[in-house]
Amino acid sequence: MTGRSGRRKMTVFVRRETVAFTPEPGVSHPCWPGYKTVTGSMSYMPYEDEELLELAKRLSDEYGLELEVINMNSLREKLKAKLAGVKKAPAVRIGDKVLDGTLSEEELRKALEEIMPSEA
DSSP states (O other): OOOOTSSBEEEEEOOEEEEEOOOGGGOOOOTTTTOOOOOOEEOOOHHHHHHHHHHHHHHHHTTTTTTEEEESHHHHHHHHHHHOOOOOSEEEEEETTESSOOOOOHHHHHOOOOHSSSTT
């Protein structure tokens, strides 16, 4: 499978969650001492997803692959993952081969060398 640039493509499927937070109900009233109106959100990625993404970035540069990252947080991206054959995140798709779950560097290198034996 090739990307838009004509290079071979590696697709990484990860989960990145965004959590909204608001002040505690007891201290959110303006008459309450220490009133705070701080609200916001925080994004985080599970450790195994983050680790696989870093590994994929490094190996895609080394092998000259185009890297595409799919965040499986939305329904649209979950559908893309399902159509790509991904059963669980994190996952990597190289060509038609899908590798689900946490992968070591050796496992990913082996898969890359099987798919691209002449270029490795």
